[in-house]
Amino acid sequence: MPPFYELAVARFVHAGPSPSSPSSTPQDFSHWAITVTFSSASGSLLYQIIGTHADYSLAAPASITLSLPSSAESSPSSESIPHQTSHDSEGILLGFHYAAKAPIGYVDADILPTLHATLTMIPVVHGDPTWGSRDWVLAGVNELKKVEGFFVEKQVCEQWISDKLGET
Secondary structure (H helix, E strand, C coil), X not given: CCCXXXXXXXXXXXXXXXXXXXXXXXXXXXXXXXXXXXXXXXXXXXXXXXXXXXXXXXXXXXXXXXXXXXXCCCCHHHCCCCCCCCECCCCCECCEEEEEEEEEEEEEHHHHHHHHHHHHCCCCCCCCCCCCHHHHHHHHHHHHCCCCCEEECCXXXXXXXXXXXXXX
């Protein structure tokens, strides 16, 4: 029997102070991604969109270790940098750091390549400032629920994920 890996939604938050705009929402300063966790020692595979509403694109999968930053840690990814389309050497968007993870299910190791194929088929919307990483992740989660070999919990929905990620 092949091993199973954890599927999760990871939340990254803007590292700098959040601008206080009346039209700003918490999701304006957070970034969602889909992860497959192999083990705490070997890390995770990160799938995410990058860019802005004008030029979103699917980033190449990145191998990362999801760990909370220490307050004493100082790296380029923890400085206050405006939202950019590039990412650091770990695959995390510049200006963001890992904040939380919500496990949503499991994937059979034998069909792991299907994950990439499924997520590349998720439409990326351009020109809509209300659409972003959260929408792409939710569409991806819904597609993974339909693929044999991916075991996504039935209760997983936007509100459930937001609650698990500690968003208000």
